[in-house]
Structures are given as C-alpha cells and as structure tokens.
Amino acid sequence: MSLHLVLHALAVKKHADAPVLAEFTGLSQADVARLLGEAAGSGRVVAAQGKYVLAPLARLALDGHYAREYANVRANATFLQAYENFERINVQLKTLITDWQTIEVGGARVANDHSDASYDIRIVDRLGNLHERTDRILAQLVQGLPRLEYYRRKLTEALERAEDGHSEWVSDARLPSYHTLWFELHEDLLRILGRRRAE
C-alpha cells in the first residue's frame, strides 16, 4: 500500500519533492525517502533537481492497481454518495472560478483585471460559502479514507490566504491555490474510484 500511495501521490502531483509527498500521503519523510529510493532504483520514478516524476511505464502499471488498493472504498456507499455530491459542487466551483477570471461586459465575457475590489470580495465570499458546503462533503469522504484530511486542511489554508487579500491563492496554477488543490482532489477521487473526467 505505501509504495502504491507514494506513486499515486506523484501521479496526482506530477512533480514533487519528498516533504510535499510526505505531507500528501501522511507518511514520515524517512519512509517516503526510502520508498522513493526503492522506486528510483527499479526505474519507476525519475529524480530531477530534488523533485520526482513517475516514469511513463510506472504510470500505466499504477493505473492497473487502483481496483485492488481501493476495493473497500469503492464498495462504501457513503463514500460513493459523498463523491456524487462532490461532482455536483464541482460544477459550481468551475463556474465560480470562471466568474473570478472573467467578467461580463455588455453580454460578452472579458478577462477580470481585478481592478474592482468589491467584485473580487464578492467572489471570495462565494468561495467561502462553497468551501463550507464542500467541507461537509469532505468530512464524509475522510471517514472512508482518512488521508483525504490533507485536502481539508490545505483548501482551508488556501481560502484563508485569499481572504487575507492574496488573490493569487484563488486560482494561480503555479501555486497550491484553492483551484490547484481542488483539481488535485478531483484527480485523486477519479483515480480512487476508477472514473474518467468529463471535460
């Protein structure tokens, strides 16, 4: 399970160093370093400048193991119901992020240049509302799979940074922003349950 978990973390995170992977998996840094060393030795991961990536073949092999690793979760009705609720709220999150990035002007959408603070405050406020509803769904998911607590904590951190006026924490793709974490969570759930992304 542990090796699969580290490889899974790399599949979700793409590039990551040992401390990030330890936080994600809930394993100790020493364990993660040992597992990464093993995986690098057998060619399953490749190290580059202190960060790791999955080797292409390891990615394929990994995909074949989810059904076994997550058999319990896939049979857990509460977890599946919570996942369906997450998919519903996912649609709202995507609309919200689109409203954050673009504004409507005379019927056409143009890029939001973030010059109107009150517009941005309203969106961050909506994100706060959505977060509170998401958090209830996450609490149910965590009951089925405790490591998902990681997302609850990190999403709250990103939200609070955005609320403090650091607006890049809403959707900047280069930071563990709210949207970045959300997509990682979505990817994680899709992998766990063997589903495919709609778009």
Place this chain on the structure above:
Amino acid sequence: MGSATLPDGRWVISIAGHRIPDKELIGGKAWSIAKMGTLGLPVPPAFVVTTRACVAYLQTGAFPTGLVEEIAAGIAWLESATDRRFGSGPRPLLVSVRSGAPVSMPGMMDTILNLGVNDVTEQSLATDCSDDRFARDTHRRFIELYAAIVLKVDSAVLGNVEDLTSWREAIASAAGVPLPGNVVEQLHGAVRAVFESWNSRRARRYREHHGVPDHFGTAVVVQAMVFGNLDEQSGTGVLFTRNPVTGERSVFGEFLPKAQGEDVVSGRHTPLPLDEMRNHTPRAFAELMRAAQLLERENGDVQDIEFTVERGRLFLLQTRVAKRAPLAAVRIAAEMVREGIAEPDSAFAKLTCEQVRHVLSPRLPSGTADSAVILARGEGASYGIGCGVVVTDPDEAEMRAHGGEDVVLVRATTSPNDIHGMIAARAIVTEQGGSTSHAAVVGRALGRPVIVGCGAGNVMPLAGRTVTVDGGSGVVYADRLKLLVPAEDADTALADLLRWAELRSPVKVAAAPPPHAVLFDLDAVDDVVNPDSLRRFLSGIDLGSALHGRVLSSETAVAACVASGATLLIANPRLPVLLAAIRAVAERSAAHSKDV
C-alpha cells in the same frame, strides 16, 4: 406614494430623499440610496436599522428596548409611502432586507428578497399582478432565501418544492426551528441574521486582516420592493450610460416589458433593446435618460443602472460604476477628460495597465478569416494570439519549448497532469469541454490563449503542423500568420492619453534609447522580480542611465524604479509603463497621507 416623513428614532432612520445620514450609522448601501434620493432621483422608499442597534444587539444578544416598536413604525411608514400593507391584501407590501456595513466585506448576510409573502399575501399578489405563477415563484424564492440565509439550511435538497406546506416542514425539521409564517417575525429573524453575520468567521478574519474595527457593526436596509410585472405600463431593465464594449457615447441596455428582475435570469422573457422602452413607457424613458446623464456627471464615471417601471413610474434600484471591455476603457477615459467630466488624474486612476496592454497587444489583421486557411473552430476561452508547432503530449511540449521552439499544446481534454505542458505552450487547444473546463480555467490563470471544445478528432491530428491560435474568436489557422501590432499614437484616444500621461509621469519613458545613452538591462539583475533586489541594484548605478527589460511590464518593478529615482525607462509600448509610474506616485502619496 405618500410623503409623510418618519421622525428619526434611536435605532431606525428613514431614507427619505432630502438628506444623507452619516455613512457610519447607515452603511454603504443605504448611503448610496440616500445619495440618489438627494439628487431628486426616484428610489423605492427604505429605512435603515442602524449600526448603533447592531452594536447594542451584539452586546446583549437581544434587540435593545424600543427597536421592535421603531421597526414597526418604519414598516408603517413604508406602507403609507407605497399604499400597500405588510402581511395582508389587497396590495401586499414586500420588502428586501440587506446587510450594509460601512465597509464592504466578505461573510456578511446575502440579500433576502420578497419578505412579506406568505400563504395569504401570495393570493393577493396573484390577483394584484394577475399572475398566479409569479406569486407562487415569489413565495418559493422567499422560502428558499430565508431557509438558506436565516436558517442556514440548503432547501434545494429537502422534499418537494411544489408542495409548499410539506417543503416548509422539511426545512423546519432540518433547521430545528420553525420557519415563521408571520411576516413581522420573519422580518425580525432577518434583522437578527444580519446583525449576527457581523461576527461570522469570514467577516471577523477580514476585519482583523484589514484593520477594520470590530465595534463598527453593520446596518440593515429594509426597502420596499417595486413590481415591473403589474401591467403593460410596467417593466424592468438595465442601462449603461455608454457602450461598455466599444466605449461609444450612447446609452446601451435592455428592457423587459411586464416582467420582474428575476425573469431576466429565468429566461422566461426575451429582453428588448433599451430603445424599445420609448414606445412602452415614454415618460419613464425620458426620466431615465435624464437620470443616466445626471448620475454619470455626479459620479464622474460610466454607470450601470438597474431600474424598474411600476405602472408607468420609474424607480432606480441601483447604480454602480460600469464594468467595461479594455477597448471601451481606453476610449471612455480619453473622452471623459475631453468632455470635462473627469480630470486626467482620476481617468488614469480608473484605467489599468492591463487594459492598455490588452488594447495594444498584437492581433490578426481584419479579413484574416477570409484569406487564411481555417483548420478548426471551437469556443474562444482565453483572449490572445499564439503561434507554434502542434504538440499533443505535455512532456514533449515542455521539452521542445525548453529547446527554444514555439509549441501549441493540443489535448482531448487537460488535467492537472498537463500543467507543465500548458505553462510551456504559446497556446492551448482542446477537443472537449466548455468555458469552465480545466483547460479554460488554467489557461486563463496562466494568461495563455485557449480554445476549447473543437470536437472529437478535429485537432489532435494536427500534430506536427504550425498553426496560429486566436483565443478570442476560437479559430485555429494554418501556418504562422503575420500579426498586426497596434501603434499607440495612431488612435486619437491613445494619443491623447499618452500626451497627458507624459506630462504627469515622474519618469521619462522612451520607445528607444537616445544615442550614446548608458544602457542597463534589468532582466539581467539577479532575482529581478523581487523589488528589493531591484532597488539594491538601482542604488549602485548612475540614475541618468537608460533602463530597459521585460520586467518593466510589471507594475511593482516600475514602482521600484520610480522609488529609486530612475529618470529614463525604455519600453514599447510606452503608455502602460507611464501609467504604472503615475500610479506608483499616487499610491505613495496616498500611503503617506494615511500615515500623517
């Protein structure tokens, strides 16, 4: 409507149109309603439960003595002003309830609409509007809002919304408290919910972080609702005082005859161009035109005005500064100065560097769609033009971009695993998904042109071809097309702005360095994106030197140059850099006056 006034109470103040009470007492929203009233503009009557009442409530957890009576007096005043009755027919009074802090902040209570509708008044409303469905929708909307905002229950998942009685019971059992049927109790519940939202987690964090004192409290605005669906002489609409897309100096908007605001959202009616309103309600139209001009002059900027006409009478619901497309922003800024509505300084304060850069960014010459070969079409999801070789694998995209090639990343769909390839690409194109898909959202965050939804099998086969992607129109063209770079002095609006900006800028900005100038490339400075390291570098050079570099497209970098006393920056186009320099000085003096 009647005009008897309500004497100011200890806790409640009417917004009656002849004066503007203190903003700290009534909050921002009531303040702008009062402001419109003093300009002689028609607004629906409203009263405010003041921040003073909120502070008293938060100290004891109960309404202060006299508040219930003063709210009742406020309602009686609204009844006489509108000739309607709260909680009974034949013409029921409905009100909206809003939070109104002196400073807007997250976590405050959302607006409750339609308060005053219950089983009895729903019937009267149906008769008054001759529309059973409208009355039922109004009732349902109220229950939904009250459940979500006051009782904190997501009513959409509870029971059958067609059967109001069982729906209300389901909401009450989920909330653990009943949903009152009595309109006065509902109003008190809503006022209490506004007061309590002052101490919501988000509002508290916001105040802590932005230095807003906790003891301000929030006001509650209670405003009579007006109806745009009563007869053929009624309607609702929105007006922009200038065209927000082109900037053209003519009013622009939409009008829905015999409809209420929510009908616009529900799609039950198709809006008409604003001009049609002239035929439906000519007097209200003429009054609206006068109001539009007055509000634009008074506020010194283009306004976005929401209005309703009830039985031929115009009511202004809200006015705010209009959002605008970049092209409109540039044109409006220049014309407002020429017309004497705004000073150059305030026009510059409203124009962002991003907007100017957007207008000056390279584009495809007009007529491209006729002459070039179109390979695919999709939905344009992020503005801009990008050219390169089509690559369908993100790792390959990253590798080839690293080797200096321009690449366009094409995928069936994108996922977080593709981000490194999206960062490396000049443009992103997908076969599936719409404007909220991952590719669209991430592409916009990265500032890359994006086209989504080109259709399965339509773009993946383009691998290896050189293409030009227009993220605005959603077209993929064959080959690398020639781009048109707009000149910043060709357009009169831009040329005027450039001239005014040069007079105000603390630093000279030239398109090319003068002969014999000592030139410094700021991009070569270590850790140049950090303003501190830029300042350190500047402290060690002759400030008469010419400074250039791509980093000058960042406003913070320009601000660091200005603060260090630089005298000559080299950039093309010049206007965005001049604007950033002017803004840097304005922000510094604002910060200075705050300290003093």
